[in-house]
Amino acid sequence: MTEVKHRGAFIVVEGLDRSGKTTQCAILHERLVESGVDAQLMKFPDRTTVIGQMIDSYLKSQSDMDDHLIHLLFSANRWELVSSIERQLREGTSIVCDRYAFSGIAFSASKGLPYAWCRSPDIDLPAPDMTIFLDISPEKAKERGGYGEERYEKEEMQNKVRQVFRRIEAEMQGQRLQSGGQWVTIDAGRDRETVSADVWRHAQPLVTSVEHPIRKLWT
C-alpha cells in the first residue's frame, strides 16, 4: 500500500518591525528540517519579482505611490505566488511565511485607508493554518538597535500598526473573520530562546496533523 502523505502546513509569522520575525522564521524552519519535515521559508513582500521590485523601491523611498496603489501591489505580490504556495502544500511541503495578508491590512489601515477596503483584495488567498503573531511593544522593539531606514519604521507608525494587529487578532479569535486559520499571540519581548520554544510548541504539532484541504482566506 502506498503511504498517504500529509499536505504541508501553512504557517505565517506576523509582527511589528523588529519583533524578531525573520530570526524566528529561520529558527522554526531549521528545527522543522532537522526533525525531518519537508519545509520551505517564504517571505512577503517577495522583492525578487517585478512587482516586488516596485514595492522595494517604494519602501526605500526611491519612488512614490498612492496609498491604495501600493496596497494593491503588496496584495498582487501575494497573488502571483499562490500557485507556488498551493503546489508546495499539496506536495507535502510545509511553508513558514514571514508576513502575509495581515501585514497588508495592518500597515495600510494605519495610514488611514478603510479597514474593510484593505482586507478585500486578499480575500480568497490560501488561508494559513496558523498565524503566529509576535507581539512586542514599539518601545521595546526600538531598544533592539533602533528602527531601520525604510518607510513605516517609526515608533508612531508602529504603534498604529500594533493597534490594527490587535483588531485583527480580536476578530480572528472571535471567529468574526472566518477561515483565517488559527491565530496564536506570543510575547516577543522575551529572549530569543524562550520565544522560539513557544513558537515550536505551537507549530510542531500542526505539521503532522493537517488533514483538511487548503482553505481560502476569509471566505
Ligand code: NYM
Ligand atoms: N508591508 C508588508 C506592508 O506594508 N504591506 C504588506 O502587505 C506587507 C507584506 O513592508 N515595514 C510592510 C511591512 C514592512 C515592510 O517588510 C517590509 P520586511 O518584513 O521588513 O521586508
